[in-house]
Amino acid sequence: MKKIVLVVIGLVVLASCQEKQRYTQQSPEIDTYKKSIEVYKNQDWENFAAPYADTAKICNNVTKEKAITVAQALEKNKEDAAMFSYVVEKEEYEMVVTDKGETWVNFWGLWKGTIKTTNKVYEIPFHNTARFVDGKIVEEYGYWNNSEIVTDMLKQAEKPEPEMEQATE
Template sequence: MKKIITIGIIAILFITCQSKGPERYSTTGPEIDLVKELIQNYEAGDWDNWISHYADTAKIHHNTWEETSTTPAETRDGFKTNLSALSSYQFDDDPIYYEKVLTDEGKTWVNFWGNWRGVIAANGKEFTIPVHLSINIEDGKIQEEFGMYDLTAFTMEMNSLNNMSVDEKTVLSSIQKVVEAWNKNDKALFESISVKDFIRNGNGLRVANNPEEYGGFMDLYHGAFPDFKVVADNSVIMGNTAYINWTVTGTNTGEFMGNPATNKKIKTHGLSVWTFNPEGKVVQENAFSDNLEVYKQLGYTMPTPQ
């Protein structure tokens, strides 16, 4: 009787193993690791490693189901051209999904879903675009890829920028450099785009009479907030004047206006009116912001009026 039971168990195990077959669905494995590396290479602009994941005969179809395809090299060149207009781009860490499926034909496909986020350098405008990729991988290389994403709004914005007058483009370029100078505390960069008698007014009060004094103003904030960052939320250009809404963030780890560090974070919004000369150099800034809101975020106590 024991022999019969033993033989029965062995038969069941044999049948189970035989019927299991290859894994049809998974969220892990070398193919998924390959796609993760592909995304990382794309975000880092590491195009040599990016293209190494594709077979020489790989076909890429983006936003089309037609037979027409591009080669990995053509796709790479297109990416590089479009991304050159951006100050930053990446996929959000969450939500992001990877899955591997084995089709009835025995082909392995990896599906990817993620939100792509990019910022146009010329005007600071940010776009978020959902992206779906289906990638066929065989023998450790990508053989075919389908990608779907809506570039309509992004393309319209880029076309609008390309159709701007030369003067407006010059102003936008200067705005971009102002933001870069602030974020990097690059006083030499700011001086390079400013006239010698540049002035800055803050809430109606004179803050700087030349680029050198403006540099000291930048040092004040970067000394108090080493992670100081300014983002140009939007801008409107009218002739030689630009109206820019901005957001500033930072952590107070240094002395600020004679007060010890509080280690508190700030986030404040403001408006700057920038005036440019015909060469696109900065002549004047009139900035408006709520300093009281910053003081409250830092935990400062305002004296009671007497």
């Protein structure tokens, strides 16, 4: 009987020492983030805000001090979609729980976009990371290098407009 009690106590102690899983590639948060990427890819703007908390801050290539709201991000994405046709490929997801107990989902992908006015194709690797609280995104950071696009757009803007032929009477 003593041995059984000791084994049970040992198992209870061992079970209580186990940490919560801190890294995974399968979770409800990852599933939510996959849906948000699908919304972006499909330009399903009506469902864009669904995974975000009302007070979420989005920081794409900016610091937290320059974060935008979900509504502002939606408008920015609509503007970009008007200029580009695009796909997202090579998607990878992971979720981590930090030492502070924060839940973050990391995403890596390859954005392939064609600017509609010139038909030039761009391939840009990018990384997003989103912090979740109670199943909602409360902050999101996106990182990518869009300098080639910006440079090309500036060059295009510097070109003189073709002069309109004036009608002769």
